[in-house]
Amino acid sequence: MSKITSSSTAEYFAKNLQQVGFSSPTKAVLTTLKEAVDNALDACEEANILPELTVSIQKLGNGSSRNTDLIEIIVEDNGPGIELEDLPKVFGEYLASSKFGRGRCSRGQQGIGISAATTWAQLTNATGVKVISKTKSMRKAVTATVDVDIKGNRGLLKNKETIEWDRPHGIRVDFRIDGRIQLNGDGGLLTYLEGTTLVNPHLTLHYKLLDENMVHVERVSDSVPEIPPSTLPHPHTMKLGEFMTHAALFGKITLENFIKKGFSRVTDQTIKAMVAKGLPRNNLNRSLAQISEEEFKKIFQVIQETELVNPSTKSVLTVGEEGLAKSIHRLGEVDFFSVVTRKPTICDHKPVVVEAAIARFLTRGDPDTPVQLLRFANRVPLQFDKGACAITRAVESVNWRAYGLMQPKDSLPQGPFVFAVSVTSPFIKFKNASKETIDGGEDLIEEIRRTLMQAGQKLSRHIRAEDKAADLERKLQHIEKFGPILVEGLARIVGATKSREERAEEGLKKLLGREASDAEKAMSDAEVKLKSMQDKEKRKFGSEVFEGKIFEKKSEGIGDVESNENEA
């Protein structure tokens, strides 16, 4: 196997930054923000800390390249901090991640993200990232600038200083890059922050974007999600290339040990089965280093053909219905909502869990435009290439009209709704390195569909009750409007007396009144059904949560004038 050296790794990424999210000035800003925030959230979760993040994005002037601005992106977290000697590794070295290939549902997966952001800063603004770090054991915080040494795939520390920082621990990164700011829309910064808020009920977030007021979003859950223990990859979830990269991590051990230790669900029994399927027995004791690419291909094929127990679903993590129910109120004034968290399951041999939150808002969206679809993979918002994503395809394939929504054929439904769909899996499959679209097999799409349909059913209770009320209203109006005109017209043509006319009008009211009372009954039936569902959910989430009462107050700050910025 050809060996990838660390230095060529850095060069590779420096040349191909567009592949990891730096393909346009607007995307560069979003990607930088996203890598920093995702890392902060991961770090807090690992250290069992309730995250409190402060984000600031400002325009400092013109960028160095045409049509760009010089953008400053600051992200501050209250996570565990990073030891001084690790700073150059984390921010300046590729593939130095602690999470790589570990089979956990963490946001970061590759060990590319933040170093790519540093590289972009360096390429466009000649200096890397300015970091402040403080761990529990440091008395004072350290500050330094980390540059990337592209040739050597190393981080270089500059301007190191110790400073006073009034936090017990945490990280503050300050990137200055060429970019452009887009706040709203699929690829917008605000969309990212809102999405992140939604799937992280335990997050408290303060953010200031350009000249807008500082916004405070308080946490709605006080428990840090517990990250389930990592799981080894399952051989059937891998493609040949991944299989070989995975092997490269294991160095010089024997093939047998690699298959047993590198994967879940492989036992002596399965090794025997593989041999029976044609795996040359003498290969088992050979060192991985001696096995040629050609041989790897064969081994891989045999493993694919061997039957294996599906991977365990214990390794997946959920936001949970309660968390989503609470969190969704942080996006605006909710009219009604429906949340579904499915049980973990196996799709295309991978453990996954799918969750959905659908809400109709009083304050965002409108009836004639498509719903806002928020997609998440391992709680990271996916904001590009919507059409190619498994989530989008699943949403479009559901018949939303059955639940009372407007939907043009094979498209997203319409209305003032937010549809949030979150897929969590230790082995999530993306279509590309910039992690923008989920590559879903039929299994996964079907699982997402089911989640959505379940949410749709709950939703339809609300919509149906509304429709019935509208129907009654329409019927009453019809009777009131057209009834008298009809009777009048008949009386005039016939030349009927006033008393006949009155009698006929009475009769008509009686007739149509019967229908109106039927409509009334249909409406109250629908309302009873809705109420019983609401009661059930109230018991599940607590009535304040359900009605969004306690959050209305806390989220009041959104968009409000900051009253006292210096308050702790």
Place this chain on the structure above:
Amino acid sequence: MNKTREIRVRELKKDIPKIAKSMCDTMLVDLEKARRPVLEAVKCSLDNSFYNAKVGYLTPGEKKVKTELNVSSVQKMARTIFVLEILLNNLSASVVNNKREIYYIAKGLIRSSMHLKPLDFDDQNESDSIIDFICDMLEVYREEMNCFANDRGGQTYSKQLVVTEHLSDGTSAVVDLGQMGTTPFQPKNRPQSFKLKGKGKIEFCLVIESEGTANTLVANGMHTRHPCIIIGAQGVPSNGVRGWCKSIQDQLKVPMYFYGDLDAYTLQNIFRTLKAGSAASLIRNSDFSAPDVRFLGVLPEDVKQYDLHCYNVNEKDPVEMRSLKKAKDTLENDPFFQDKKNKKLADILRWLIKEKKRCEQQAVFSVDPKDPLILEKVIIEKIKKGIFI
């Protein structure tokens, strides 16, 4: 306007105002007793159409569309009674209007009286369909409700034909078509009430699909060489054209021929409507069709005989393909084409479906490009030799 002699489309035994009144009375009585009034109209669709070759036109079956009063239909009923009143007023005042005018009259009345606002029509289609519903319900012709369409087509040329029209003021107008040169006579309103006479023998009546081609034949003097009547249909025949052909057939008893394109549309929509009426006008076909008219061409055999230029049906063109698909449906569902009397016409449809070709009526001009009279010659030859269906 003075009340004078009524000009009629047919000898109608019905007293329309009386029938309308009694219908309204029944509805009122129902309402007084808190029963749901029901309006019934003939179902005007192919599945309620019958064809008997002896009768010659499509007639209605037993099926009815019923509109019972309920919350959803109360709007339609109120609109029906409202428009009925307008039409009855027109009848009693002996004034006429066309559908568009009725639409505006309705809008005007609604505007002048706030509480009628809910009845308002958004566009003419809505009031048109109410007018059609009233006619189907009372089983009367729109013309009998003094409501006329702006009928197109029917331009007629002849050296022999004399038309006498009795006017509502008691006088009559006599029009001698032989005195009109190349200016066509065009029937309007109630051509069934015209009195027709031929100065000398008229050999045949020729209805041409394209009014332009009819005009060419006349300009080149066909009607001076042959004692005949030439009519331009201008596409699907309007009520005026249909009534006019019916009068010519019945009063002059001359053979009538139709000449048009060889394609499914001409056969199903134009020729069938002229000869036997349509499913939409089931209650009117008896006075709005000319069952004796024959299909002179273009026939598939003419294509062969004269080596006429054809177009292949463009399989990528959805309109052309739909018309072929409709031809297949027609063979399965249309009682006119299913009747064995019309087997030869159905055979043409089958030929069109199989060959996927179409031939235009003007193609004959390429038979002898130097002869401006070639179409006239071909037509006369076909009539003489009896090459028609």
